[in-house]
Structures are given as structure tokens and as C-alpha cells.
Amino acid sequence: MTTRTVQFKIYRYDPDKDERPYMQDISVELDVKDRKLLDALTKLKAKDEGIAYRRSCREGVCGSDAMNINGKNGLACLIDIDTLKQPIILRPLPGLPVIRDLIVDMTQFFKQYHSIKPYLINNDPPPERERLQSPEEREELNGLYECILCACCSTSCPSFWWNPDKFVGPAGLLAAYRFLADTRDQATNERLDNLEDPYRLFRCHTIMNCVDVCPKGLNPTQAIGKIKDMMLARAV
């Protein structure tokens, strides 16, 4: 790919200056080395330094640059710019309060994450060496621990849009199952009690938007199904 001009429509909102949000038309010249959407955003920022977005590692590990790209949530650093239809429409993640431009307030998202106690609970005295798991037990944690908390999934979930204060959301529930599935964890019952609620867990109606957008290819819907299976096994 050679030098090319890429058209953008970017959601702009600065609460100090703007009465209401608006879409800004802007284009940018890209050269051969610019492959990812984040590369283009860096050039855009050089052109109009007012544009605000979060970014850090630029390689899909930190989860900072999650945004709504042509209607679908994703990480700007992982998306190949030449696969996107122009003008590329960039909006902040839906459903969370906008702080400025593409930056959203993630407080609610992290509140839900913390509500599931995302840490190992084990009251036994720590052994001399590590707490061992069999390879099969360890295998169950694959596809769960890789979550980078970018919030692409939770903010694409209508149940989270309507009840962000009560529904844990796909990211939080994936993390919840990560500890429910961990054989070293001793708080299984408390964790299930904590989730047995018409809002916290059962708002999920399995529409799988979360699976569709996850930049790490994880499957929160499957994890949620396994939580429900665990509850069922406990109840019947």
C-alpha cells in the first residue's frame, strides 16, 4: 500500500466548549508504514491536536484504545485501516458517559468488575511452593484469564446499556467464571450467591454481541452459560 488519503468522521465533544456533540469531517495523509487505525489517529492528532483518545501499548495488550469503529467496538491498534469502509466513523464506546471526544468514563465498568471479587480467595495457609493444578484444571482457565478489560464487550451489550449499575456485564461475568473455574479458589458458593440475581447475571439473554466484538477472541457468552450450569448443578 502506498501513500493515500483516508477520510474520517469523528465524534467530537468537549464539555467545556461544546453545547452538544458533533461529527467532525477530517482526512489524513497516510504513508506506507501506517497500517493500523491507531497509526492514522496519531497522524490525526498531529493535524488537530484537540482530538482526544486513550492509547498506550499500541499492540492490543493494554486495552486503552477501545472505541466504536464504523459501528462496531474494537481496538484501534489492532484494526487494519485498509479493511475499513470510508469515511471511517469513530465514536466513543456506547453506553458510558463521555468525558471528551473518544474518551469515556469507565467507572461503572470497573465497579462491576470489582463487584465479582476478581482475585483468588483461599483461606488455607499458603504452601511452601505454589498451589498446584492438574493440566486439565489449568486448561479450563484458558479463554478466561486473557481478558484485558478494554470494555468492548460490555459496551456492546444492550443489557449493560439499560442497567449498567445492576448488570455485571460480559467482561465482569467472564472474570467471575475465571475464579469459579479455578480449582484453587474456595469461595465458589459465595461467588454463585453473589451472582444469583435477576439483574446481575440473568440480564444476559445470550445475544452474543460480546463474542462478536471481543478483540482477544474470547467468549463471555460461553462463560456465562457455564456459570448458569454451575448454579443449576447446585440447585437440582
Added chain:
Amino acid sequence: MIKRIVVGAHYGLKDWLVQRVTAVVMALYSVFLIAILLVVKPADFEAWRAVFALGAVKFATFLFALSLFYHAWIGVRDIWMDYVQPVGIRLTLHVLTLLALTGYAGWAAAILWRL
């Protein structure tokens, strides 16, 4: 009262399970009814009535109706929970939905056993 978010109603599993079981009942009934209608091919009201006069058909239809109403209760309640935030209005809608569905269930039973 200070406005705080309170969650932890400790129910939901039963409703989730019931919604799945009732869906299976309705699906099986649909196949059962289509099969019967294909075999009997009722052409007039008397023939229809003869089909529904059978004990097995009454039994299955009654189960279908109850499944439908229970399934609808959970579905409609979920809609109120998603879109109606004030607790008072939501409770009112829950009660009205329950009353209507209970009435429909009685009505459905009355119609079935009149045939």
C-alpha cells in the same frame, strides 16, 4: 432515603430454567398439533371440536397454554425490568401483567373444557 443501588434478590435461576423448559414444551406441542392436524385434516368446526375433545389433546393444549403464560410472564417482566426504572411503576406493571396472564390461563382452561 439515600438513593443507593441495591441488588442481590437471590432469584433468577428458576425463571431462567422455567423459560427454557416451557420453550421446549411449546416446541413439542407445536410439532404434536401439526402432526395431528395433518393426520386428521379437520375440515369443519365439528371435526375441530372432535380433535380437541380428545383427553390427550386437552391435556397437551392445557400444558401448552400454561407454558405460554409462564414463559410470557418472564419475558414481559424482563422488558419492564429493562425499560421501566421507577420501582413503583415497575411493580404496578408486574402486578397487572400477572393478573392478566392469570385471567388468560383461567379463560383458556374454560374454553378448552367447553369443547
